[in-house]
């Protein structure tokens with residue numbers, strides 16, 4: 012399998028080069044040259060596989076023999092051996108038509124571990140096999156950072172620097188990142204919001220001289236490996252729902268910020284998984300819901316919400332969707348992205364908007380409605396949702412029609428966001444791994460949100 016850029020200016024490259032390139036060198040995002048198609052007969056066989064067996068099958072379609080199958084199997088097995096649940100991502104049935112797919116049983120209690128345990132191991136494998144320098148630079152609204160650090164801390168040949176927005180992540184997220192004292196980890200607490208952090212790292216990746224000089228590698232969902240690993244749980248969740256007697260029409264509702272997770276669902280559907288509706292749930296930072304419902308993609312005012320990991324205005328994977336929306340025409344994507352840079356907005360109408368609305372249903376969840384859902388589901392089902400998952404469940408309740416079953420991706424454990432849970436007087440007990448963080452010293456450097464300030468830190472660290 013070869014990978015190409017959404018902007019068309021990168022010659023096709025193999026999987027490992029695509030992982031190492033992260034952001035495409037022409038400023039676009041890497042996508043597979045063709046999306047592998049999975050026939051219904053194969054889907055039927057896959058229903059019987061364990062999570063790791065399924066991951067191996069799906070990764071093989073995208074990697075071919077670039078990584079020998081026995082090595083890939085070891086990578087996959089070691090990546091999911093760190094999960095606390097034998098099923099990796101178990102499906103919880105709350106009622107006949109409401110399910111949550113728990114993606115938070117990995118080391119840092121968020122869905123990011125599913126891809127980042129694998130990517131951490133893959134980087135270590137590539138570093139050894141190619142003698143390649145791995146200097147990871149990432150931006151986080153809280154979960155990616157913790158998970159990426161956990162995936163590579165202490166690993167030979169790898170260094171990692173994570174930018175998080177100063178005082179805009181939850182206490183547990185901050186502790187997960189900043190209590191790590193391994194010498195290969197640097198946490199920068201950036202004065203600004205997540206969009207500022209993401210813009211800075213995209214600028215640094217786009218500066219090809221700087222990127223090559225410091226061997227910068229990506230762990231955010233701009234990295235195609237992240238997306239591929241995240242497609243696996245759509246297949247797994249779908250199969251479990253079928254086994255649990257779900258109605259025939261199965262939707263997924265996806266709490267959305269950077270558009271990585273829902274793009275993975277879109278890709279799974281394009282591969283042949285018969286997902287009925289893909290429901291895109293945002294919090295009050297609702298640029299993506301406005302795009303689907305009104306055809307306007309334009310950042311609004313940044314809002315701090317109870318689901319801080321989704322406090323994102325400019326969604327980094329949106330460009331991958333535009334590529335498919337416009338018939339895989341890289342020239343059109345390049346000019347749309349140039350237009351967005353100049354005008355700060357994009358609009359779609361007519362057939363294109365109809366296509367968008369065929370691909371997604373979208374709902375923007377108000378802050379109090381998110382808490383109302385947490386209270387209601389706690390009372391009705393005795394099940395505690397984290398605020399991000401609660402946005403997904405709220406959107407499912409609004410947009411799923413009778414006769415459709417909806418699987419909401421449960422993207423984080425509620426203990427990571429106790430600030431919001433406490434507002435509804437719900438008491439939870441922290442898992443011991445989280446409780447232990449409160450007694451540890453923290454290591455982080457507060458910096459201005461400018462490219463120069465970050466560059467200066469990286470020059471010292473890398």
Ligand SMILES: Cc1ncc(COP(=O)(O)O)c(C=O)c1O
Pocket residue numbers: 121122152153154155232266267268269270271272273320321399400422423
């Ligand atoms: C807990 C949680 N839920 C949902 C999201 C949104 O996912 P995505 O950015 O892939 O849209 C994030 C951040 O990525 C998150 O950390």
Ligand SMILES: N[C@@H](CCOP(=O)(O)O)C(=O)O
Pocket residue numbers: 150151152153154155156230231232233268269271320321327
């Ligand atoms: N919510 C994310 C934001 C970064 O998203 P990514 O999927 O591109 O890594 C976070 O927790 O950092």
